[in-house]
Amino acid sequence: MENLVRENLSINIKIIDLLNEQIKMEAKASSMYLAMASWCEQHGYDHSAKLFYDQSAEEREHMLKIFKFINDNGGMAYAPEVPKVSHEYESILDLYKTALHEEIQVSKSIQSIFLTCRKEKDVASELFLQWFVNEQLEEEQKMRHAVKIYELHGDDVENLYALDKRISRG
Amino acid sequence: MITFTLSSNKYQLNFHGKEMLLSFCELLAFRNTINAIDIDSHFYNDHSGIEIVPLCNLKEILILETTDVIELKKIIHAIFTPKEVEVLN
Ligand SMILES: [Fe+2]
Ligand SMILES: [Fe+2]
Numbered sequence: 001m002e003n004l005v006r007e008n009l010s011i012n013i014k015i016i017d018l019l020n021e022q023i024k025m026e027a028k029a030s031s032m033y034l035a036m037a038s039w040c041e042q043h044g045y046d047h048s049a050k051l052f053y054d055q056s057a058e059e060r061e062h063m064l065k066i067f068k069f070i071n072d073n074g075g076m077a078y079a080p081e082v083p084k085v086s087h088e089y090e091s092i093l094d095l096y097k098t099a100l101h102e103e104i105q106v107s108k109s110i111q112s113i114f115l116t117c118r119k120e121k122d123v124a125s126e127l128f129l130q131w132f133v134n135e136q137l138e139e140e141q142k143m144r145h146a147v148k149i150y151e152l153h154g155d156d157v158e159n160l161y162a163l164d165k166r167i168s169r170g
Numbered sequence: 171m172i173t174f175t176l177s178s179n180k181y182q183l184n185f186h187g188k189e190m191l192l193s194f195c196e197l198l199a200f201r202n203t204i205n206a207i208d209i210d211s212h213f214y215n216d217h218s219g220i221e222i223v224p225l226c227n228l229k230e231i232l233i234l235e236t237t238d239v240i241e242l243k244k245i246i247h248a249i250f251t252p253k254e255v256e257v258l259n
Binding site: 004005008013017074075076078 | 176179181194195198199202205249250
């Protein structure tokens with residue numbers, strides 16, 4: 001019986017389950033960034049809004065990348081239910097801190113699946129996830145950069161909108 | 171009694187005498203449905219102890235009792251657990 005499972009699946013079934021969980025996480029991130037884009041637009045942070053619209057689209061791409069990987073390798077990907085996300089933030093700094101925190105959670109999750117691939121000797125999935133490990137470093141850096149800018153220079157209200165322009169310059 | 175046997179690239183499920191043929195993707199979907207059942211909830215007072223489970227893209231429907239769910243969880247786990255030597259070689 002196991003051989004037929006192996007004939008049909010190129011990747012480990014445990015990894016497929018974990019990747020389906022990761023799909024939910026990417027969908028949640030995509031929705032959260034959309035909410036953040038909305039908050040930024042409402043509060044006049046146009047550059048940050050653009051960043052979050054783009055980020056939301058990227059998270060959806062991440063989700064689809066995993067989705068295709070599962071289906072292409074004989075598994076079954078599940079369209080995620082998207083949990084409720086917050087539309088309330090105390091300040092632009094609070095918002096970026098939340099974004100950074102979420103990215104760190106995603107990084108941890110990716111790394112944990114990566115290590116499970118190793119344990120299960122699922123080399124193909126491990127290679128697939130390598131891209132995500134690197135991508136997460138970039139995403140964390142992006143949010144950490146914004147947090148730093150607002151922590152260092154955000155005391156002055158006048159400054160807040162000037163700083164918004166610096167965000168997009170990265 | 172519940173058994174799964176292989177018959178030329180399909181999985182034959184015998185569920186208390188009722189026989190069904192599952193393709194691999196139907197088996198995957200079935201696995202997901204069974205895994206998603208919260209067995210603990212069966213032991214709360216207000217639970218009927220019955221699960222109604224669609225199978226093979228809605229071609230079949232199974233009515234499962236608590237013991238069936240437990241057995242199916244075990245069987246499906248075993249089907250998908252490779253023996254040490256066969257791990258993705
Ligand atoms: Fe992502
Ligand atoms: Fe991200």
